[in-house]
Amino acid sequence: VTDSVDVGFLGCGTVGSAVLRLLDEHRDDIFERSGCRFEVRRIAVREPDRTRDVPVPPGRFTDDPASVVEDPEVRVVVELMGGVDPARDLVLSALRSGKRVVTANKELLAKHGPELFQAAAGSGAGLHFEATVAGGVPLIRPLIESLPAERITRLLGIVNGTTNYILDRMTEDGIAFADALTEAQRLGYAESDPTDDLEGFDAAAKCAILASLAFDTRVVADDVYREGIARVSPADIEFADRLGYVVKLLAVAELEDGDVAVRVHPAMIPRDHPLAAVRDAFNAVFVDGPNIGELMFYGRGAGGAPTAVAVVGDLITAGRLVTEGRPGLTFTWEVRHRIRPMDLMESQFYLLLDVVDRPGVLAQVAGAFGDHRVSIKSVWQEGTGDDALLVLITHRANEGALRATVEDLERLEPVLEVRSVLRVEGEE
Numbered sequence: 001v002t003d004s005v006d007v008g009f010l011g012c013g014t015v016g017s018a019v020l021r022l023l024d025e026h027r028d029d030i031f032e033r034s035g036c037r038f039e040v041r042r043i044a045v046r047e048p049d050r051t052r053d054v055p056v057p058p059g060r061f062t063d064d065p066a067s068v069v070e071d072p073e074v075r076v077v078v079e080l081m082g083g084v085d086p087a088r089d090l091v092l093s094a095l096r097s098g099k100r101v102v103t104a105n106k107e108l109l110a111k112h113g114p115e116l117f118q119a120a121a122g123s124g125a126g127l128h129f130e131a132t133v134a135g136g137v138p139l140i141r142p143l144i145e146s147l148p149a150e151r152i153t154r155l156l157g158i159v160n161g162t163t164n165y166i167l168d169r170m171t172e173d174g175i176a177f178a179d180a181l182t183e184a185q186r187l188g189y190a191e192s193d194p195t196d197d198l199e200g201f202d203a204a205a206k207c208a209i210l211a212s213l214a215f216d217t218r219v220v221a222d223d224v225y226r227e228g229i230a231r232v233s234p235a236d237i238e239f240a241d242r243l244g245y246v247v248k249l250l251a252v253a254e255l256e257d258g259d260v261a262v263r264v265h266p267a268m269i270p271r272d273h274p275l276a277a278v279r280d281a282f283n284a285v286f287v288d289g290p291n292i293g294e295l296m297f298y299g300r301g302a303g304g305a306p307t308a309v310a311v312v313g314d315l316i317t318a319g320r321l322v323t324e325g326r327p328g329l330t331f332t333w334e335v336r337h338r339i340r341p342m343d344l345m346e347s348q349f350y351l352l353l354d355v356v357d358r359p360g361v362l363a364q365v366a367g368a369f370g371d372h373r374v375s376i377k378s379v380w381q382e383g384t385g386d387d388a389l390l391v392l393i394t395h396r397a398n399e400g401a402l403r404a405t406v407e408d409l410e411r412l413e414p415v416l417e418v419r420s421v422l423r424v425e426g427e428e
């Protein structure tokens, strides 16, 4: 048994460099607590000659990531390069040759998780991925190790800091989406190409990972229904506020009639719901189960330093398994539940309509809902001269029925426009 574990890095950017700093600064603590000393042998980057503020001896950088994975001394590979290519082939080849892998790459895991875990199981290697969801918030390990005795029924998450920051600015400062985005970019909360965050791709990948763990079944990124936040208007935010709600981009995973329903979209949640208090770029995941009741994980979902804590935690677990010669934890990722088609999913809805302001209109609008058995919970009307704004909140209804209702509303003569439709979560 040796207490020294040779480690190879794929990537040394925001997270990778923070991990290297943490390993250096806390070297003695890590040894005392884990019995492992980690030797960083090789680090693959795109530009090995660039000066970097990381405490590693010169000569450890390479632009050949395969050489990291193929180095026979390297026992643990830490993948922090992101993306699917070439990360997928590199991680697969590391796992197949029996190396442990620690990754923060949610995209890779959400798209190719089943294949990666199969490779890990085949060789007895392990794949550790705490940092893939909600950065520094311990979440993956509690779901796998602390909660298997619970049958989780629903999981609601704010798992993308960029969009939470933008919606928070729109709510607090009353500014429009585009201005909030510019501010997020100025502060470094949003990337120059923010599509992945704004369109919900990032949250959908995390939603797939969380749903897989919560329901012990296979959910991949493509299974997740997805809508981004670009269409959320200042009027939606204002009506939400008046009616006692807050607008958030939510990742929702729930069991409905034995199916797993997974979706990412903007939603109104009641102001007194614990997720409503998640401000700025923070993340939180709210879990519901019959025994545990309501449980929430909250913290910094991104940033080099918090994410590095999660990565080093995984590295220590992997290091211990290596020194003790034990196989890694396997996760089967078998299909145990069907993915619920979107049309059958259920939630409450908020609708904002522009209507002609005259007697009888409300009855016509209510009729369209009744025709599709969508029951209205509350209505708010505000006259603006010849026109009126009509805000409706429904009880829990089926997506397909709601969509059919909207189509009928759009055909009604006194309905000038269906301005918005948002889901309402965390209430019924």
Ligand SMILES: NC(=O)c1ccc[n+]([C@@H]2O[C@H](COP(=O)([O-])OP(=O)(O)OC[C@H]3O[C@@H](n4cnc5c(N)ncnc54)[C@H](OP(=O)(O)O)[C@@H]3O)[C@@H](O)[C@H]2O)c1
Pocket (backbone or CB within 6 Å): 010, 011, 012, 013, 014, 015, 016, 044, 045, 046, 047, 048, 063, 065, 079, 080, 081, 082, 083, 085, 086, 104, 105, 106, 107, 131, 132, 135, 301, 302, 303, 304, 307
């Ligand atoms: N940033 C966060 O807050 C955060 C939080 C949670 C999870 N994550 C995940 O962590 C991973 C890394 O994120 P990051 O923000 O640290 O990314 P980053 O700053 O862009 O760093 C990527 C690193 O990988 C290297 N790299 C990229 N492609 C490569 C290639 N083909 N060959 C060799 N090296 C390559 C880059 O080299 P150069 O340095 O030479 O460019 C860089 O060092 C991603 O999967 C991300 O989703 C990030």
